[in-house]
Amino acid sequence: MKNRILIVNGPNLNLLGYREPSIYGTDTLESINNYISEEAKLLGIECDFFQSNCEGAIIDEIHRVRLSHKGIIINPAAYTHYSYAIRDAISAVMIPCIEVHLSNVHAREEFRSKSVIAPVCKGQIAGFGKYGYILALKGLSEMM
Ligand code: DQA
Numbered sequence: 001m002k003n004r005i006l007i008v009n010g011p012n013l014n015l016l017g018y019r020e021p022s023i024y025g026t027d028t029l030e031s032i033n034n035y036i037s038e039e040a041k042l043l044g045i046e047c048d049f050f051q052s053n054c055e056g057a058i059i060d061e062i063h064r065v066r067l068s069h070k071g072i073i074i075n076p077a078a079y080t081h082y083s084y085a086i087r088d089a090i091s092a093v094m095i096p097c098i099e100v101h102l103s104n105v106h107a108r109e110e111f112r113s114k115s116v117i118a119p120v121c122k123g124q125i126a127g128f129g130k131y132g133y134i135l136a137l138k139g140l141s142e143m144m
Contacts, residue, residue: 002046003043003044003045003046003070003141003144004045004046004047004048004065004068004069004070005040005045005046005047005048005069005070005071005072005073005137005140006047006048006049006050006061006062006065006069006071006072006073007033007036007047007048007049007050007072007073007074007133008050008051008058008061008062008072008073008074008075008076009029009049009050009051009074009075009077010051010052010053010058010074010075010076010077010078010079010080011052011053011054011077011078011079012053012077012078013029013051013075013077014029014051014053016028016029016032016102017029017031023102023103024102024103025102025129025130027130029051032130032133033047033049035130035133035134036049036130036133036134036137039134039137040137043137043138043141044141045137045140045141045144048065048069055079055083055085055086056085058076058079058086058089059085059086059089062086062089062090062093063089063092063093065093065095066092066093066094066095069095070095070096070140070144071095071096071097071098071140071143071144072090072093072095072096072097072098073097073098073100073133073136073137073140074086074090074097074098074099074100074117074121075099075100075101075102075133076099076117079117080099080101080105080112080115080116080117080118081111081112081114081115081116082116083116083117084116086117087116087117087119087120090117090120090121091120096122096140096143097120097121097122098121098122098123098124098125098136098139098140099115099117099118099121099123099124099125100124100125100126100132100133100135100136101124101125101126101127101132102128102129102130102132103126103127104126104127105126105127106126106127107127122139122140122143123139125139
């Protein structure tokens, strides 16, 4: 099996570049994904990208890669704070997973500092903008 990983972005992240640029930056999701792909190549990792605004679609995608991918990087967006269903999907597939946030969720509204996903991940990276995905890639590549 090749070193394939899945990058998942949750609700409203399709609007990156347009959405609250003072918090999330001006890069679009497409340009961030291109940046991740380039860095991944250098590490010998192949990435698949998935974005959805729907909880069930994210869960289905996590299930789909359970035998084919060696890692998951997920920015669950607002689902971070309350989706027990996504948390259970990550536990179920037993693939190492890293949670990423563009913003420093711990320095914002109180509800954002709670993640129900982080306890089933290898770690959480927050506050480094798009570079957070690269940090996660490097972390995963050490584990693979
Ligand atoms: C986010 C932080 C979440 O609290 C928020 O709901 C998002 C984006 C981030 O990347 O900083 O949609 O996950």
